[in-house]
Amino acid sequence: MPVAVVTAVDAVLRDAQVASLMLDAAGVICLRYEVQASTSSLRRLVLSAEGVLEHEQVDLDHPCVSCAMREDAVPTLGRLAQIPDVRAIVLAPPLSADPSVVVGTLRPHQGDWHLASAVSVIDVEAAVEDLLGEDTLAERGLQWAVGDARSVGEALAAQIEYAEQLVIDGDPAGPGAELVEHLRAPEQRLLQGPYALGADEALEGRLDHLIALRRRDARYVEPYGGPTEHGTWTLDLHSERPFHPRRLLENIEALGAGRLRERGRFWVPDRPDSICQWDGAGGQVSIGAVWRTGRELPTTHLVVTGVDAADAERVRTAFARSLLTEREWSAGLELWLGTEDHLAPWLGERDVRV
Structure with missing residues (x-):
């Protein structure tokens, strides 16, 4: 039985998409979750084109996406897949859910059902503010739990x-649609x-999780670009040189603040064995040492998209x-062995072998 995953940050658009899929083909039902952040529980609804089939509260041991999918969605999908009249299922996780976490948790449990596609529904009239604005999920009432500090843009x-x-609603030639073009x-x-x-388009294929993950992997980040009629721009910033740890901290606000979407990787000379991720949206930036290098030294590569012209030159x-200057770079990495680790609070303790 095919299962399509539909995500959004707008409940009306998500529900419109789900309803469209259920009305487009016979036997399509929806498994929808609504989060109750204050109680660490979920509401589970099973819907058909005729109405509500089930409506129950689900208490979780831990309020996170993976726990919700593993503890409740997996057995529920298995149960629904056994109903004779059901031909397909649309899974609508709570608003703001990360589909890579949802799918990553569900994939090992495919059997009577399989993941067919992932759909994101976007209000392009609100996309500039949603993606680049400062609102957090908590301020919009969309967070998973009290500790969910993500911005709306990050989600x-x-x-x-x-x-x-990607299903967009609104002016396809407006600034929001232009921004989505730069990001897709x-x-x-x-x-x-x-x-x-159509239901056939959403439900007849097989979801390729690895290709989707590669799009989100900072090691393979690419600048897609797009139209610029409304002033949207994308910078492709890259260098073989690492960031200077102290100067990175000095410049991090100028590099990451503002109405920007930033993705990429960097490295620092006192951690040549680490590839660090850079992920920013709406003025929030998350960095971390995520991968080990191989035989080659890593490179620094950030792709930055924005809508305010003044931000582009500031970020560049x-x-x-x-970055290390040419002179610092030519001096080699040996001078960095044993130096003070300025980025330890963000990257974790440095490997003792470095």
């Missing part, structure tokens, strides 16, 4: 970058309106100032 960007099918990969399908995606300048 929506994760949905857009993962999904195979060429292989991601773009559709206009929640009724443009801050990037250049954060």
